[in-house]
Amino acid sequence: MENKELKSVVEALIFVSDKPFGINNIRDVVDNVPEAQVRQVIDELNAEYEQTGRSFIIQEVAGGFRMATRPEFASWLKSFYKSKVKERLTRPSLETLAIIAYKQPVTKPEIEAIRGVNTDGVITTLLERNLIKIAGRKDTPGRPLLYATTNEFLAHFGLGAISEMPKLPEVQQLIDAAPGPRLDITEEKNDTIQTA
Amino acid sequence: MYKVKLEEFEGPLDLLLFLIKKDEIDIYDIPIAMVTEQYLQYLELMELMDLDIAGEFLVMAATLMHIKSKMLLPPEERSPEEAEEEDPRAELVKRLIEYKAFKEAASSLQSLESRQRDLFHRPGDMDAVEVECNGEKFFEASLFDLISAFSTVFANVSKEAFLEVIKEQVTVEQKVHDILHLLVDKPSFALKDLFDSSKSKIEMVVVFLALLELMKIHSIMAVQKELFGEIQIIRNPAVIEPTKV
Structure with a gap:
């Protein structure tokens, strides 16, 4: 053609x-x-x-x-087109989304460990807005739900793919520079995931 | 009268980062006594202003005081195990750095969001799953679509039909069989047809439960051609053909 x-x-x-x-x-x-x-x-x-x-x-x-x-x-x-104007996400929502985007699939306790605060309400809001989805359950005690980002998330931020997210390289370097044992923030990628 | 401007903090880590930034403190060498004091002052201020202090803030206060007390012990008085232990601040520093990274990531997401908010486009469900059945394209109906379809059917049923009082003997198990039987004969059927053959309210509810059950075990899929279109039930193309029961 x-x-x-x-x-x-x-x-x-x-x-x-x-x-x-x-x-x-x-x-x-x-x-x-x-x-x-x-x-x-x-x-x-x-x-x-x-x-x-x-x-x-x-x-x-x-x-x-x-x-x-x-x-x-x-x-x-x-x-x-007033109805088409999307509401801005709040600070807690953005923080939680950032954690989910970089660490997905991730459980609520894992998110809360990083943010240091309760995240129940934020997760509900993000689910309602279709920015995150339940991606199964983690095979650990209590079988907590795992969360991952959606296509709607990519569209909301104008991203073609999750790989287009701004990189977090400095984080690992900063943590490596810290005194004490090495802390890997990209851990637990190979957990068994079971579909809900 | 004093005017106090108090920033809103997302949590204890956010407050700590603020204190560190305010005094240009080296994050790897936090003067714990000073930071603890300031942290507690902020909590007091928050209390004075009648703000609800979340439990997490108090936990952090306790952690800070614990670290402070550990650091006060002169090295020779520490037990051998404790002496070998890392800097008591290390764990906190790691958490702060990790939190700071995601806080910054949240800011970059925010600027992406602002950029994207100025672009207008047609609406469309981004996450609809497309399935093909008999050469026709469908997308999966959501639970909300099913519930609204069910309530429409329910609303359309004439009240008189329910005057008879007969104890129904329908089970979800039986309906599951019926639905699978229907799908052996033909590849798809309309959700409406399924309810039309139901004789009572209870039976309709049972049929609905059977549908949900079959969807849960991925035997069938509820699909539609367009938003709010008629819902069709099809065999899940990803699963092998059901055998005659």
Whole structure:
């Protein structure tokens, strides 16, 4: 398929979709098109939008692509689409989400050990807002629930994948520099997880 | 009149970090006596202002005083085991550093959030799971979808139908069998049809429970084509074909 045609097809697919359109979905429609080529045409589309002064871009979130308006139009859109304006997350919510995002799957006691405060209410709020989900139970006494982030979480922060999270490298270095035995914050990744 | 501006702290670790930052203290060499004193002053202030002091703040106060007392012991008077022990502050320092890292991570999430809040897009359920059945695409219905479907069915049933008083003998087990039987004959059926054949309220509830049970053990899936669309029951494609019971 010609690049020009592919570009239009990709644009049409993303335009219609009501949730981020995955690269694999594009490849289902257009046989044997390499991922790199799809990404290339999307880059080209974004460059064209920029040049021609369009009000939107194609954004990569949660493993797919969707059209979103440019930030400079936010003030106009906010006044009309009031219901679309998402409430800001509170400090405790952000802290808890950060811990879950970096350490998932993680239990409530593990989160509370880091934050030093009770986290019940925050977890309920995050579950209600669909930013986290229950990812099973940990095989330790009491079989506590494990929490993990959702695609909604990625979309809320405009991340394409969890790997795009800002890195936490300094943490490990700082802890290594501390007196006393080494503390590994990336521990317990291989726990047995059972689906709930 | 004095005006006191008191920052709101997320917890004891947050308060400690604030005290450390305020006096530009080296986090690896915290003057425990001074920090403890300041920490207790803050607690007093919070009490004066009638703020609820969470238990965690008091636990930390006790920890600080414990560390302080340990540090007061001159080295020669410590028992051999204690002398070999690490700096009494080490554990606290580790916790502070770890908490600080996530606090900073929370800040970077906050700036990502602000950036993303200015981008508008179409609504859509990000986490809907797509399944294919007979070449048609569905996504999994949530528990809330099921409950609302159930309440619709329930609301549509005419009241008269329940005047008879007969002790029903339906069990969840029996309904589980019935549902699986239906799925042997055809690949899918509408949730509504299932309830239409029910004769009483109790039976409908039992059918619903049987559905939930089968979904829990991943034998079946409740799916729909669009949001608030009709719910279809299908065999879970990930599980082997059910055999005739």
